[in-house]
Structure formats: structure tokens, C-alpha cells
Amino acid sequence: MIILxxxxxxxxxxxxxxxxxxxxxxxxxxxxxxxTFFGDILNSIPFFPVFFKGMLTTPTLFNQSVxxxxxxxTKIIPLVGQGYYYLSGLFAPIISMFFVRIAxxxxxxxxxxxxxxxxxxxxxxxxxxxxxxxxxNANIAIKNLCNVMIFYWIxxxxxxxxxxxxxx
Numbered sequence: 001m002i003i004l005x006x007x008x009x010x011x012x013x014x015x016x017x018x019x020x021x022x023x024x025x026x027x028x029x030x031x032x033x034x035x036t037f038f039g040d041i042l043n044s045i046p047f048f049p050v051f052f053k054g055m056l057t058t059p060t061l062f063n064q065s066v067x068x069x070x071x072x073x074t075k076i077i078p079l080v081g082q083g084y085y086y087l088s089g090l091f092a093p094i095i096s097m098f099f100v101r102i103a104x105x106x107x108x109x110x111x112x113x114x115x116x117x118x119x120x121x122x123x124x125x126x127x128x129x130x131x132x133x134x135x136x137n138a139n140i141a142i143k144n145l146c147n148v149m150i151f152y153w154i155x156x157x158x159x160x161x162x163x164x165x166x167x168x
Contacts, residue, residue: 021081024065044142079137096133103129121152
């Protein structure tokens, strides 16, 4: 049972990971938080990490607090932990609630959509945003938004043009 607990804690937002992110948050000052915020955003956009290499990010800080300085960034900081890092304890769940709200909105919108590709995109957004608070974090969500959703949006624009031409 202990091995299973350790394995699940490594992949989901378990108590150990949340506690480690709280400890990490208490050891960093406000100037580091501002630098880390820009590091998180810029390193999540495709091709930007090449230009902004070495910027401090919350996953890097989290892995340093768990494994020590010089460790490889392999563990994922929980979204609640990122919320605690940036917004303090009282407002930590706001980022998670934001993603849950998006998931429920798109889940409700699926039944109103007629276009199958639009339904697919809404379903994808709904499932992904529902998973962000449990398995992912804000960095992964931004990367996914930039890498996948922009591509889907471009394809959907083309798909809409094809449908308009077909029904003229």
C-alpha cells in the first residue's frame, strides 16, 4: 500500500506535493515571485525557452525544494501549489476553480454545437481543463493552449470556410 501511495502521489496532487509546494512558497521573496511569474509564462510558450533559458520557474523551484539544488525537473508542482505560491493560502484555489469553471462551461456548450469539429474542440477543452487541477499545472496548461489549441482553432476556421462553401 505504501508503494501505491508513493506512485499516486508522484502523478497526482497528493499531500506530499502540496506540502512541498507550501514549504517552497515560504522560502521565496516577492521579487523572486515576480521573476518566476515571467519565467513560467515565457517558458511555456513554444520556442521561447530557447531565448529565455535559465529563467526561474515554479517547476524548477519545486524540484529543488523536493530533491535539492541541481536536480532535474521531473516532478510536477500541483496547480494548488502554484496558486499558493502566487496568491497566498487564502486565494490558492482560485486558479483551480478557474479551470473547473472553463471545463463546466464547455461541457454545457457541447450540446448546443452543430459542427462535429466544434464539438470535438469543446469536449477536448472540457476534459483537459477538468484534468488541469488534478494532474497538470498552469505551465502545462499554457503549453497545451499554445501547442494544441491554436492548431485546432486554425483548422476550425478552415473547416468553417469549407462548410460555408458547401452550403452556398
